[in-house]
Amino acid sequence: MDGDDLVHEAELHGWRLTVVSELGAPWDGPSSLRIDPPSDPDAARETDGITAELMRSISMAEIRRTTKELRARLGRSADGTEAGAVPDRVETEHDYAVLARAYVRLVEQGYRSPVTRLATAWGTSRNTVSGRIRRARAMGFLDGPPGRPADRLTAKARRCLEGAEHEQSREQPGRK
Secondary structure, three states, X not given: OEOOEEEEEEEEOOEEEEEEEEOOOOOOOOOEEEEEOOOOHHHHHHHOOOOHHHHHOOOHHHXXXXXXXXXXXXXXXXXXXXXXXXXXXXXXXXXXXXXXXXXXXHHHOOOOOHHHHHXXXXXXXXXXXXXXXXXXXXXXXXXXXXXXXXXXXXXXXXXXXXXXXXXXXXXOOXXX
8 A cells, every 4th residue: 555556566577567556546457557677787688678478477357356355455446335344254243233334325325236336345246245244134233124125224233333433432542
């Protein structure tokens, strides 16, 4: 991270590759790519400059995948959806409450497929998110009309989220 930029650096055939992806950009791919020669002049002479082989060795698919994953971990997506940072694992009651809150926010914003939106924003599969939403509802964190998608947080979810926020405020320096 460098401010609002994700910076990826690698060495390819002695050359230094720097790829910058802007977190605020409306795409998942990089916004700039820079290739610098080797710092050793003898090694630089042996490379014959930037070659097709060097260019083909740059895995843009891997760079895009990594950028998308990092954006998801930070709770950002290319389409502007702020889904909140996704936990690596959804295991605790607090994790399920956070997931439920993100889902309900999208429902309230009128998204027709909040599960798909979350999967895209978090860089995970739709099936994974769908299963987690079903589990959150079964655990009592989501509520809605019978036979219809959930559309609101339960009191249990709100208590869990408020309890975690209270704990965080107590742990901040300068607070008692």
